[in-house]
Amino acid sequence: MVPYLCCIILFLIGIYAILTKRNLIKIAIGFCLLEYAVNLFFALIGYKKDALAPIYTNVSQSKNFVDPIPQALVLTAIVIGLGTTALLLSVAVRIYEKYKTLDIKEIKRLKE
């Protein structure tokens, strides 16, 4: 349970960065932290005590393996995270080019 809780704390740090930081790159960093927290949580779920990685090395091996499904899902989630981070950062670069600032308070062209 304590490892799970650490992931939740990391998740909250990410939320904190997204909510309170005004720099676009800091927001992207908070977003990455959020992603790591969720991936880590997912991977920890599949851990089985005193078990091996789910890879057979010989035919007559005992089948005491950790859960392979969370690993497969996290693999997907990592790649999705990389894609979204790249997209977010490319928008940040373009915003800097147009507005000459990364401060989110100065980037307000859209009115209420």
Add this chain to the structure above:
Amino acid sequence: MNYLPLFTALPLLGAFLTPLLSKIWERLSDIIGSIITTFLLILSIYSIFLLPIFGDLYVYEIGKWPIRPIPLGIVFTFDSLSLLMVLAINLLSFACAVYSINYLDNYTARWKFWTLFLLLIAGLNGVAITGDLFNLFVFIEISAISSYALVAFGVEKEDLEASFKYQVIGEVGGLTILLAIALIYAKTSTLNMADIANTFLNENKGTLFWFIISLLTFGFLIKSALFPFHFWLPDAHSQAPAPISAILSGIFIKTLGVYTLFRLIFNVFGLNRNNAPHYFNLLLILGILSIIITSFITLKQENYKRLLAYSTISQIGYIFVGLGLSNFFGIIGALTLIFAHALSKGLLFLTAGSVEREAGTLDINELTLLKKRMSFYGLVYTLGALSLAGIPPFLGFFPKLFLILGAIKEKMLGLAIILGIFSILTLAYLLKITNKVFTNKEGEEVKENSLSAISFLFLVFLIFIFGIFYFNYLQPNLINKASEVVIRGIEYARLVLMK
């Protein structure tokens, strides 16, 4: 019905082919895009006739991994609710694809638009037909990421700002959903939605259950832009290119937010008004607040597309009122509104694109001074607005009727009156545009473009014909069956696992 994978495989094939073929001739991307959306439309209409043969639920096992005794692989579960969504998605995306062919002359890099457009459609179709929780997340991400890029397609200052905001908020929602999926997997050790439903049926519903529900609800309410999570929507939907605004407002938020919530709340977690009254009351209150607050904000809007975007939030409020009431009339009203709003809001956003092209601006006060007559657009716009506001005989009348009936049935007369009054307010702010932009104009008449006229007439025809034949065709054949899926609730699991 073993053509079901084509709903996602075809647009994906098109999306992968487009970058290659457009290097030969850029216009090929138009052809690929329109052929594939046409084909998808044919497939979804074909499904209307094929589905009843399979007893209104068809389970497709991907990779030949059997669902019994234990669901090994990913499955598609195609039932009447999915059919309704797929139909709405593909009708609207066909109209938008036809419209885009000419509209894209305003933009550079045509093939990138088509690639992202096809990916968006693939994601939406994938969400509507899947029966696997993690697969649902993957397809939500596909459609969400392509929509982030499409919102910024014009790469102007405002587009980028809207896209950044939308992206950050949307991804927080997405990751919350992923966290909830992780918790569900830890508890049930399965990802098939029917199997999850079965597992939770026998568990006592403790804190963990409600924690999962609140995470999922938070994530999906962000995706569906209900008040108070709506603030990203007006920017994103008003800055996107017009056909994309039509898809985002018309069907995107409903597939990603409302449909998924319907599916998970009723079919997977088996909640209903009897065992979780507070949850449904919360949704009801948020829906009502959403209608009231955004209606007043909409009245003040001075921008054509922003006005339409704000009105989407209040219409989402109507859908959530139906969901919150969750009696027979409420569900029918909500499902019909999903369908009706997709067609009419799509139509209104498409006219916005044409007006912008003619006038070069979308500011209503500037448009008032414009010396051009746009009577065709005016006519089409007014028809769409009448349908959206709920004037008979158009399709949009029936959802409002059923929602009011649903409120009366729950003995909430005040709610029924609110729904009626704000329906009229909808008409008021929508007709503001007709009044200021389209009537009392001098000057030359603008020439209509034949392709965009086809898509306008297609949507107007649908709104009109579905309205006339609502009780004869649409309600008994589609809406009633879809509402049965919702009301049947947890029985979904048994049906899927027995197939």
Add this chain to the structure above:
Amino acid sequence: MIELYILLIASIGAGIVAVEIKDLLASAISLGIVGFSVAIIFILVQAPDLAIVQIVVEVLTVIIFVAVILKTTHIDTTLENKMEVRDYLTKGVFVIFGIFFLIFSISALKELPEFGKPIMKIASHYLAKGFEEIKAANQVAAVILDFRGYDTLGEATVLFTSVIGVLTILRKIGKKK
């Protein structure tokens, strides 16, 4: 498993540094520390496939971050500005929300199976079938490409989408005048 706890605490510490530090380059490097701690935790929980992907993806993420920071600015100037009432308000809202979320999650996490004892209802079938029927030695590969191959198609598509998205957003001119 004392290493696991050390790494978790290290990643939380590095996360706080990444969020609060003024120099954005240092911030990106701290993010890298979090990512590598996560990769080592993956090795500890017997997930070598994940560790490989996480390490290479982390390197790439840091490269992209550094490239973006070099193109823009590497000092977070927003920290110099004075805090306004609204900023205090957001922080206050966050603190209340965070405490509530933490309490809610602690009582919810208690109902999960204990750490290190997964249920593995479907996974046990996968482990047997993957070896005997698919003849794959690496069970994770069997899961991602055969049992759940459709997910992987979606995943590859997400990457494709974001590549096209990045290329779309980096166009110099979007609208023709």
Add this chain to the structure above:
Amino acid sequence: MRGMTIIVKTITKLLVGLIFLYGIYIITHGHLTPGGGFAGGVIISASFILLILAFGSEEIKERIGYIYSSIFESIGGLLFVFIALFGLLLGSYFFYNFLPKGKVFMLFSSGIIPLCNVAIGIKVGAGLFAIFLAIAATRFIMKE
């Protein structure tokens, strides 16, 4: 983009081939050892990225790299969809593992998994290289 010092260039020359080969090894042995299409694809793209970081590049080279990577990415994606659709044609199920499974621990075993790994490897390698070129290397590759 400018290049780096002679030391970096020499070491890169020695290493880059090894990294590339290692990526191919990871891809082709994905069903036997840890790794697979994604990990291998990222490693292959890392080898190209290392080349550009160390030696620098001109706009012409980047433009060519961009065109090739976008072509390869589409080919990888098409290959993957076609493998899935072949399952639909031959086994009447999407993603059906239609190839003979072979023997465990052999390179040619477990049906479509190695093929899928190769398709994903091509796609991921090309895609990430394209992202890197677009964000890091040239300011604006495309002036269409």
